[in-house]
Amino acid sequence: MRNLTEANLSETVIAAMAGAKNARFKEIMTGLIKHLHAFIREVNLTEAEWLASIQFLTAVGQKCDEKRQEFILLSDTLGATTMKDIINNRKPPGVTEYTILGPFHRPDAPEFPLSGNIAADLPGEPAIVRGRVLAPDRSPIPNAMLDVWQSDAEGFYDLQMPDIKSTALRGVFHADAEGNYIFRTIKPSFYPIPHDGPVGQMLIAMGRHPYRPAHIHFIVSAEGYQSVTTELFASGDPYLDSDAVFGVRESLVVPFIRNDSKDEAERLNVSAPFYMVDYDFVLEPV
Numbered sequence: 001m002r003n004l005t006e007a008n009l010s011e012t013v014i015a016a017m018a019g020a021k022n023a024r025f026k027e028i029m030t031g032l033i034k035h036l037h038a039f040i041r042e043v044n045l046t047e048a049e050w051l052a053s054i055q056f057l058t059a060v061g062q063k064c065d066e067k068r069q070e071f072i073l074l075s076d077t078l079g080a081t082t083m084k085d086i087i088n089n090r091k092p093p094g095v096t097e098y099t100i101l102g103p104f105h106r107p108d109a110p111e112f113p114l115s116g117n118i119a120a121d122l123p124g125e126p127a128i129v130r131g132r133v134l135a136p137d138r139s140p141i142p143n144a145m146l147d148v149w150q151s152d153a154e155g156f157y158d159l160q161m162p163d164i165k166s167t168a169l170r171g172v173f174h175a176d177a178e179g180n181y182i183f184r185t186i187k188p189s190f191y192p193i194p195h196d197g198p199v200g201q202m203l204i205a206m207g208r209h210p211y212r213p214a215h216i217h218f219i220v221s222a223e224g225y226q227s228v229t230t231e232l233f234a235s236g237d238p239y240l241d242s243d244a245v246f247g248v249r250e251s252l253v254v255p256f257i258r259n260d261s262k263d264e265a266e267r268l269n270v271s272a273p274f275y276m277v278d279y280d281f282v283l284e285p286v
């Protein structure tokens with residue numbers, strides 16, 4: 001351990017963990033040390049750059065509190081969260097793809113009957129979201145649960161609205177015995193992830209913007225099937241190809257189709273014009 005060189009340092013640091021009791025911890029730390037050392041060598045990290053890195057990570061930690069998790073933002077914006085999600089949610093073709101949960105899910109969303117309106121009287125363009133919950137053979141899954149949440153027309157979630165005491169733009173629905181679901185809402189907007197901290201500064205330095213394309217979040221679950229955490233993205237959104245957290249999947253991009261019919265609007269209990277979104281969720285058996 002005294003004649004350390006570029007060539008033997010990594011194996012020396014790894015060997016120092018010989019007494020580690022937890023095999024998985026040791027495996028993870030071995031990989032981290034190998035890649036960290038290789039990274040430092042690859043970019044020829046200078047003293048000043050090393051110090052700037054330490055100061056950046058310190059600032060990321062200092063930005064965290066009960067409501068703000070800057071490290072998760074860092075993971076999301078570097079694609080680390082999506083890489084973790086992809087390797088842990090490999091699905092057969094045709095099954096609804098998993099994508100990022102995000103920080104705005106709440107376990108206390110109210111239950112709504114089918115056709116219920118999660119937007120209440122919030123301003124925005126009315127939208128109807130409907131479809132079925134299906135098995136991979138396209139047979140309906142009865143009574144699946146859909147936990148839904150989204151931003152308002154300005155891109156804010158209820159957790160970010162100072163004058164909303166309870167919940168808004170979120171709800172739990174149960175599909176019927178034939179797998180059908182339908183609910184009323186408003187068209188969500190694209191929005192920026194919190195970018196007033198060190199991660200926002202990093203995005204600027206990278207020449208990136210902080211926006212996510214408009215989307216509706218879902219967790220769809222049913223007995224005997226693997227639940228899926230996912231999002232439906234509005235086709236035509238300007239940020240579909242530059243989502244700040246890399247959550248978009250082509251299979252989850254759906255059209256919000258404008259409908260100007262007053263008769264249709266009346267039948268569906270919305271005002272015209274409104275938007276229709278059709279999407280069938282496909283769950284994988286356990």
Ligand SMILES: [Fe+2]
Nearest residue numbers: 102104215217
């Ligand atoms: Fe979101």
